[in-house]
Amino acid sequence: MIKEVIVVEGRDDITAVKAALECEVIATNGFGYGKSLIRTLKSLQERRGLIILTDPDFGGERIRKDLSKHIPNCKHAFLPQGKALKKGDVGVENATPDDIREAIQKARPNNVEKVDTFDWEDILMFNLAGGKGSSERRERLGEILGIGYCNGKQILKRLNHLGVTRDEFIRAMERIDEDGE
Structure with missing residues (x-):
């Protein structure tokens, strides 16, 4: 239970x-x-x-x-x-x-307190906004991390406010890149 x-x-x-x-x-x-x-x-x-x-x-x-x-x-x-x-x-x-x-x-x-583990540079560097396929990458990232699908601005907020660690994020992005090849 x-x-x-x-x-x-x-x-x-x-x-x-x-x-x-x-x-x-x-x-x-x-x-x-x-x-x-x-x-x-x-x-x-x-x-x-x-x-x-x-x-x-x-x-x-x-x-x-x-x-x-x-x-x-x-x-x-x-x-x-x-x-x-x-x-x-x-x-x-x-x-x-x-x-x-x-x-x-x-x-x-x-998280009650704001944590700035990620910034807009991370979003752009990992092609989660503003690029070809970024919407699909955000969708897959949200699925892997269990944080849901959202736009680029919102994904940054969720990464920082839902306690995602940099290590979890990197592993998820590597998985997305492997799946895409």
Whole structure:
């Protein structure tokens, strides 16, 4: 049983996560949650910890950012969009149990203090922005590190705020380069 409570968006997400793991899951029911849910989640975070697993789309990222703003020290789990896609619908409920378990296993805490391990030079040097294939490289990096897909500016922020070490980053980039050849 996982100690932390997993936060998802909806009822179908709860079903999918519970099919993959023995855990407690709570849904936000979309973005329309109120102060009562925030208070509940804060209490759960203090007692057991939270892992936020939202859909890999605009709405899911919006919920993730809002919850993070109100509830410090949550862990974040990300599903690659391709592993949460079924008939054009993107959502946690579409992921396989193995993919959900992997996302939860790779969950990372959002660092409270800013750490500048990486800078824009790293992003450009490793062709993660502004170059041919950079979008695909960011997608693969997000999958390997379990930090999700995002644009160049956001990948820099996630690398620094989700506790990615330089060694992890270098190993992931080497893997991407090997896979690309």
